[in-house]
Amino acid sequence: MTTAQVPAPAPDGALPIASPREARRAAGRLIRCDRRAFALMLRLNALAAGAGLAGPWLLGRIVDTVRDGGGAAAVDRLTLLIVAGTALQLLLGRGARYAGHRFGERALARVREGFVDRALALPSAVVERAGTGDLTARGTTDVASVAGTLRDATPEVSVAVVQAVFLLGAVAVLHPLLGACALGLVGCGFAVRWYLRRARPAYLDEGAAVSELAGLLAATAAGARTVDLLGLADSRAAAAREAVERSRRTRLRTLFLRSVLFPVVDFSYTVPVAAALVAGGALHDAGVVSLGAVVSAAVLLGQLSTPLDTLLFRAEQLQAGAAAFARVEGVAAEAGTNGHRPDAPGPDGGPGAPATAPSAHATAPRGRIEARGVRYAYPGGAGGEVLRGVELTVRPGERLALVGPSGAGKSTLGRLLAGVEAPGAGTVTVGGVPVAALPPRALRRQVALVTQEHHVFLGTVRDNLRIAAPDADDAALHAALAAVGAEWAAALPSGLGTELGPGGFRPDGAQSQQLSLARVVLADPGILILDEATALLDPRTARRTERALAAVLAGRTVIAVAHRLHTAHDADRVAVMEAGRITELGTHDALVAADGAYAALWRTWHGETPAPPPDRPPERPAEV
Numbered sequence: 001m002t003t004a005q006v007p008a009p010a011p012d013g014a015l016p017i018a019s020p021r022e023a024r025r026a027a028g029r030l031i032r033c034d035r036r037a038f039a040l041m042l043r044l045n046a047l048a049a050g051a052g053l054a055g056p057w058l059l060g061r062i063v064d065t066v067r068d069g070g071g072a073a074a075v076d077r078l079t080l081l082i083v084a085g086t087a088l089q090l091l092l093g094r095g096a097r098y099a100g101h102r103f104g105e106r107a108l109a110r111v112r113e114g115f116v117d118r119a120l121a122l123p124s125a126v127v128e129r130a131g132t133g134d135l136t137a138r139g140t141t142d143v144a145s146v147a148g149t150l151r152d153a154t155p156e157v158s159v160a161v162v163q164a165v166f167l168l169g170a171v172a173v174l175h176p177l178l179g180a181c182a183l184g185l186v187g188c189g190f191a192v193r194w195y196l197r198r199a200r201p202a203y204l205d206e207g208a209a210v211s212e213l214a215g216l217l218a219a220t221a222a223g224a225r226t227v228d229l230l231g232l233a234d235s236r237a238a239a240a241r242e243a244v245e246r247s248r249r250t251r252l253r254t255l256f257l258r259s260v261l262f263p264v265v266d267f268s269y270t271v272p273v274a275a276a277l278v279a280g281g282a283l284h285d286a287g288v289v290s291l292g293a294v295v296s297a298a299v300l301l302g303q304l305s306t307p308l309d310t311l312l313f314r315a316e317q318l319q320a321g322a323a324a325f326a327r328v329e330g331v332a333a334e335a336g337t338n339g340h341r342p343d344a345p346g347p348d349g350g351p352g353a354p355a356t357a358p359s360a361h362a363t364a365p366r367g368r369i370e371a372r373g374v375r376y377a378y379p380g381g382a383g384g385e386v387l388r389g390v391e392l393t394v395r396p397g398e399r400l401a402l403v404g405p406s407g408a409g410k411s412t413l414g415r416l417l418a419g420v421e422a423p424g425a426g427t428v429t430v431g432g433v434p435v436a437a438l439p440p441r442a443l444r445r446q447v448a449l450v451t452q453e454h455h456v457f458l459g460t461v462r463d464n465l466r467i468a469a470p471d472a473d474d475a476a477l478h479a480a481l482a483a484v485g486a487e488w489a490a491a492l493p494s495g496l497g498t499e500l501g502p503g504g505f506r507p508d509g510a511q512s513q514q515l516s517l518a519r520v521v522l523a524d525p526g527i528l529i530l531d532e533a534t535a536l537l538d539p540r541t542a543r544r545t546e547r548a549l550a551a552v553l554a555g556r557t558v559i560a561v562a563h564r565l566h567t568a569h570d571a572d573r574v575a576v577m578e579a580g581r582i583t584e585l586g587t588h589d590a591l592v593a594a595d596g597a598y599a600a601l602w603r604t605w606h607g608e609t610p611a612p613p614p615d616r617p618p619e620r621p622a623e624v
């Protein structure tokens with residue numbers, strides 16, 4: 001990515017905004033995708049504008065005919081031609097608008113599809129940082145604004161531009177001095193320049209304020225129960241009032257810009273007509289032009305106000321649409337980055353995403369994962385570096401337990417190993433390939449992070465499973481469900497076609513987790529990172545889930561953040577994390593014998609742990 005293409009800076013954590021150049025290139029791509037429809041629209045516009053010139057020119061001929069003593073029959077003929085020209089202009093103009101709307105609708109469909117694809121490809125860390133409000137506002141308000149622009153403004157504007165060019169050309173043909181009267185519009189030009197300079201940032205601010213408000217309202221609605229229980233209603237309402245106030249201020253700013261622009265423009269329209277009448281009178285007196293030519297010029301210049309009005313009226317929509325398009329296109333800059341900001345420093349201080357193709361590195365076996373000199377600090381995190389030079393190699397098929405005191409950085413390391421976050425310095429490689437070089441989809445085929453968060457999407461059981469493997473047939477889906485012990489799925493009324501969620505079948509916590517694990521089986525990653533996959537489940541649910549988990553772990557490299565040490569006991573190796581570093585690494589027996597930090601943790605845990613219930617033997621390390 002070149003410097004000029006770097007998206008406009010966004011507030012910390014927010015999704016970026018496409019630079020004007022990027023937005024122009026994206027618009028160019030939309031036109032190229034449908035260049036025939038675009039060219040047809042322009043051709044019809046040109047023909048309609050040409051037909052529109054007949055009226056004023058014929059009016060001038062009528063004036064000259066009458067002055068020269070021509071009869072009523074000649075005037076009638078010219079009048080009939082005016083009617084025919086106007087009818088032709090109407091028909092061609094209608095055709096041009098139809099072609100424009102068709103082009104606009106198709107371009108809009110492409111923008112919408114592209115946005116959905118990119119939004120789905122966004123790394124989860126990016127969505128977490130930006131908040132769903134921003135993404136939702138871009139997918140709704142901004143896409144709707146782009147829709148209005150493409151569907152209505154683009155055809156109207158193209159008609160208006162062609163009309164204005166033809167009108168100006170026609171006056172200049174009558175006499176260059178009459179054409180020069182159009183310079184009276186210069187005041188209008190200054191006003192538009194003044195407006196356009198200020199409009200983009202003003203409309204971007206307005207969009208950002210709407211996003212902020214949407215995010216705040218969505219978060220309050222999602223946490224309504226917590227807000228109620230903790231008595232947070234007043235503070236949330238105050239925050240919403242502030243966001244509404246910010247939104248109002250940004251809207252007032254754009255309103256002010258419009259309130260200056262329109263009066264100046266209205267006045268400017270009268271200047272060229274008045275100038276044409278004065279200059280035309282002088283030219284006529286000098287015998288340079290006919291009276292009819294002066295009338296034609298005045299009418300043509302007067303007609304300029306129609307396309308210019310359209311341009312100005314649509315200029316606001318174009319500005320709002322361009323700002324919205326930049327926000328919609330900005331999502332492209334983050335999609336496919338594995339959470340790496342394009343401007344984030346890479347391991348050597350260079351760009352975050354290495355240019356080398358993944359295949360060039362893919363020499364290490366699948367299932368091997370390595371961290372080299374990994375350092376990380378949360379963006380905006382007050383505590384500074386959370387990881388301070390982690391070195392770790394996990395062999396294919398190995399089971400490693402990550403233990404250590406609370407806050408040592410275990411979960412953070414898990415997120416970095418899974419590619420959810422990118423290291424600030426150092427590298428994480430899976431199968432020998434830096435995670436930064438892998439597109440999100442390819443990364444997910446190599447490594448998956450399993451946490452206690454398991455989302456069930458609205459749709460059928462089949463839809464929920466095929467998210468992980470779009471091409472999987474029903475037999476593969478049944479096999480994945482069976483592998484995680486989801487026998488209940490076979491008894492569902494419509495089998496894999498059963499709708500899940502409100503109005504359909506509502507899976508409980510363990511069933512949701514099993515669906516999510518079945519997705520992992522289908523995605524078939526070589527490496528699994530487990531973080532609190534069962535920690536908050538009740539014991540009965542946890543037992544069912546752990547059984548399912550044990551089936552998923554078979555044959556894969558597993559790194560388990562072990563919050564309970566019995567999971568560490570049977571791991572192949574144990575890594576102890578303290579203050580962002582790995583301080584001990586070895587087998588359970590070796591570390592106990594070494595009598596270091598792990599031995600102390602083990603003794604403490606072992607001494608305090610009550611005897612396990614009979615149906616839950618301690619030696620079964622389901623997470624590892």
Ligand SMILES: Nc1ncnc2c1ncn2[C@@H]1O[C@H](COP(=O)(O)OP(=O)(O)OP(=O)(O)O)[C@@H](O)[C@H]1O
Binds near residue numbers: 378381408409
């Ligand atoms: N999203 C975040 N933003 C800022 N700081 C964070 C974030 N998540 C974690 N931290 C901080 O990073 C440090 C390490 O947290 P992490 O959750 O990785 O530790 P951990 O060893 O997994 O702890 P635990 O066993 O309690 O889960 C802590 O100081 C924590 O407060």
